[in-house]
């Protein structure tokens with residue numbers, strides 16, 4: 001099969017303006033967000049409708065051409081870029097981006113899968129409705145990518161991950177069949193729940209083309225506060241108290257170590273520390289309010305004696321602007337941390353009651369590997385989902401860095417398993433965690449996943465080399 005022949009056939013399907021074949025143009029789509037993977041694709045296609053996607057897949061099925069589905073390419077596991085060199089085409093969803101229908105009776109929104117998450121949120125905001133999934137990458141990631149990774153983010157504490165916030169899907173499977181399951185009924189127990197299988201399938205079972213989202217009335221207001229703590233145990237105790245007190249209101253609780261301020265200041269994402277006196281741990285809390293904010297402020301102050309015992313310092317933003325600055329600091333953290341160069345990123349979850357012990361044991365062992373490692377754990381403490389990250393010294397060779405990184409990954413994953421947690425809480429498996437999946441999932445679980453893969457994608461053309469080798 002000649003590449004020029006394939007290009008001509010694909011141009012006939014998508015049109016000349018919707019294909020890139022030049023190496024230089026392809027770089028942006030070939031490389032992952034962290035710069036870990038750099039395999040070349042054959043071309044990138046930008047289809048404008050589900051019907052065109054169906055035609056592309058039917059063609060690839062016939063010719064045995066492998067496909068990488070790609071949204072905003074913000075994956076942190078290498079799932080949105082080629083696994084092999086010059087063997088795959090990328091289907092990028094950015095031109096499938098229409099918001100189709102809001103239904104205020106049934107509280108649903110129908111969108112095309114290439115809609116950028118922040119565009120969906122802004123559209124709803126203007127109409128006084130709310131879609132709760134919120135990530136630091138919201139301005140680039142697309143709803144299809146969010147579903148394919150079952151993205152969690154800062155509001156999963158109250159609303160759950162993406163899976164809990166979708167009602168229906170339309171997909172194209174690996175032989176080019178379209179499956180449309182877009183009933184607006186939330187109660188719909190009619191056979192297997194296909195959307196749950198597609199959630200978190202990382203583009204290996206089907207290409208998502210349309211999505212029916214669950215939407216919510218917009219909270220009247222939000223209330224943010226930033227609390228500082230002497231130690232992690234007290235911090236977790238305080239989180240539990242605050243959750244008990246404000247359970248149905250509590251939308252986010254983000255753990256921040258003091259090192260985060262240093263990293264953001266050093267990399268010019270923040271001018272100065274938010275607190276006068278530095279403490280080892282902080283949590284940024286956000287409550288959704290359905291009542292007047294001033295009224296709630298009084299309630300909060302009256303209730304404060306119930307929670308103040310464990311809190312060492314508290315910042316109540318004095319303006320919307322300061323509130324935005326606090327959340328921008330949280331959003332910038334991933335980007336600022338990436339600028340530190342030699343980094344190790346673990347996306348884990350640990351039962352809250354064992355988190356303090358996990359942190360102590362892990363730190364002790366990691367410092368034995370190299371005393372220069374700075375541990376930088378942050379994230380969604382309410383779900384027990386911590387980005388247990390590290391900054392290594394920059395003056396080590398690339399080989400030493402990779403060796404140390406792999407040693408840390410193995411150690412952390414083993415320990416997480418021992419503590420009854422998950423070695424991939426919200427970012428998925430992609431290319432980077434395939435070995436861990438084989439190690440920690442049972443043979444029966446892997447076998448049934450492989451059988452499912454065959455049913456949805458009989459020729460293994462959809463995102464090969466991701467999750468496991470089929």
Ligand SMILES: Cc1cc2nc3c(=O)[nH]c(=O)nc-3n(C[C@H](O)[C@H](O)[C@H](O)COP(=O)(O)OP(=O)(O)OC[C@H]3O[C@@H](n4cnc5c(N)ncnc54)[C@H](O)[C@@H]3O)c2cc1C
Pocket residue numbers: 033068069070071072073074075076079080093113114134135136137140141142143144145146147148149150151152153154201202203204206207208209334335426427463466
């Ligand atoms: C700064 C930053 C912060 C982040 N914060 C979070 C966070 O808090 N929580 C979290 O869960 N993740 C987070 N992520 C990871 C990432 O943003 C999410 O996983 C996001 O959901 C990926 O969306 P995307 O459109 O960029 O998908 P991509 O990265 O393009 O693709 C991700 C996966 O989805 C597949 N895919 C994409 N579109 C489709 C489609 N239409 N049909 C089928 N498969 C498809 C791809 O093949 C790939 O397997 C963050 C990433 C960055 C860079």
